[in-house]
Ligand code: ATP
């Protein structure tokens with residue numbers, strides 16, 4: 001391609017709206033343009049990258065026998081009502097109506113549509129297994145669309161759905177997909193880690209997120225530096241450390257005045273102790289409207305996802321001040337487990353090992369010291385209810401867990417019969433008995449993966465594309481308009497194209513400096529600089545974008561060198 005024939009509106013200045021590198025560089029390199037919050041146009045250069053990521057995904061999906069389909073983006077509300085997601089999805093679902101006032105939504109994901117297809121068309125176990133995938137635009141009215149293609153309201157996703165007749169086959173479909181994802185992200189040139197993820201109410205261990213490690217990542221993961229264990233903090237198990245000493249005697253409970261202490265730190269300061277001697281009492285409202293109390297050690301963070309999973313609910317909100325007042329008789333900040341009536345008390349396992357600790361007294365400006373469970377109040381359930389953190393014991397080795405931030409680029413999830421039961425997606429086995437199909441669902445954010453690649457591959461001059469997803473392999477840069485330079489440029493352009501190298505020729509009438517800047521910004525892995533000085537010595541410069549290393553090569557051998565570097 002020639003630059004003069006391609007729409008590449010590069011920007012010299014950093015666009016103010018962009019907070020992260022990939023967003024900034026995609027705008028500056030003329031790859032994307034914003035239309036509205038979280039809604040982007042893909043320009044030719046950006047689309048080339050997207051298509052490359054898609055192609056890698058397609059090849060690996062086809063390789064494991066998944067079949068490509070294209071389901072409609074627009075889906076009727078009835079299907080979503082069957083699974084109750086019409087309500088459950090809430091404001092993230094983009095809804096609309098047709099001329100007859102019938103409700104529709106723009107698909108944020110496609111379990112409903114694909115399960116409907118299955119129940120209409122599949123009758124027998126002989127038709128299984130089947131895995132369908134598509135690469136398509138998805139719509140989610142995200143609360144905070146941001147970071148360009150990372151979190152859009154309209155974005156391209158590869159989504160796949162597997163249907164199997166038994167657990168064993170379903171696990172195989174899941175594993176095949178997991179392996180395909182490993183290959184896809186490796187081929188895309190990403191440094192990533194598959195981490196165990198939360199399975200919500202479905203339970204089981206089969207959910208992995210593929211995380212690209214990057215500081216701007218929105219997900220926090222914990223990993224064991226000495227084993228392959230890694231998990232999203234939402235899900236990471238916490239192993240209890242045994243109590244340091246059991247023989248501390250019980251002291252007697254005492255109420256102490258703690259005016260104006262709203263936080264754990266303030267209470268500890270006033271009482272001259274540390275946060276691990278205090279137990280927070282967090283009051284939550286369940287979707288059924290009841291209040292529960294969760295006891296967490298003062299230096300730990302509650303993990304609401306774990307609490308929800310234990311209770312078998314999908315929503316938990318901290319009780320508002322009115323509810324706190326009515327349940328405890330005190331304002332927020334002074335809640336405690338002693339004397340709480342009609343409230344289920346859950347305690348994190350770390351609390352179980354404590355003695356003589358501080359709790360709120362359910363009375364404004366007062367706490368108890370030397371509180372002890374069993375003696376002063378009863379715990380209903382002990383469990384793992386806190387967030388894992390750096391320094392925790394690894395559940396799989398002697399090492400301490402470390403944390404890192406990640407960008408979730410893919411997700412594989414064993415659904416079980418969640419949708420097939422609700423929608424009646426059944427098949428007959430060899431004995432003529434009816435069963436619900438066992439499903440898995442598998443997503444990849446195509447634009448997010450491309451953006452993540454930029455987060456991991458750039459310098460202060462611009463993008464440094466991994467070869468497999470680069471919009472062009474070679475950027476040809478004639479630096480003057482002398483006859484000799486133009487002639488050699490033409491010859492090399494033709495030779496490279498002939499060798500199926502994807503080449504962008506900067507044929508603009510611009511200064512060398514401008515061309516160099518744009519080439520570094522756009523980030524093709526190789527640049528070829530053709531100038532009069534070099535040609536006098538009979539050479540052109542072959543420059544690697546990543547290292548800046550220049551090789552002087554004679555024009556006749558350029559293609560050979562390029563192919564070597566690309567292979
Ligand atoms: P997140 O927690 O980041 O919102 P999710 O759990 O909602 O992601 P899935 O429903 O599993 O995501 O979607 C599959 C994949 O689609 C994700 O792994 C991610 O790569 C991508 N994705 C999800 N939401 C967006 C978005 N708003 N913009 C771009 N890509 C997205």
Ligand code: MG
Nearest residue numbers: 092140142151
């Ligand atoms: Mg989401």
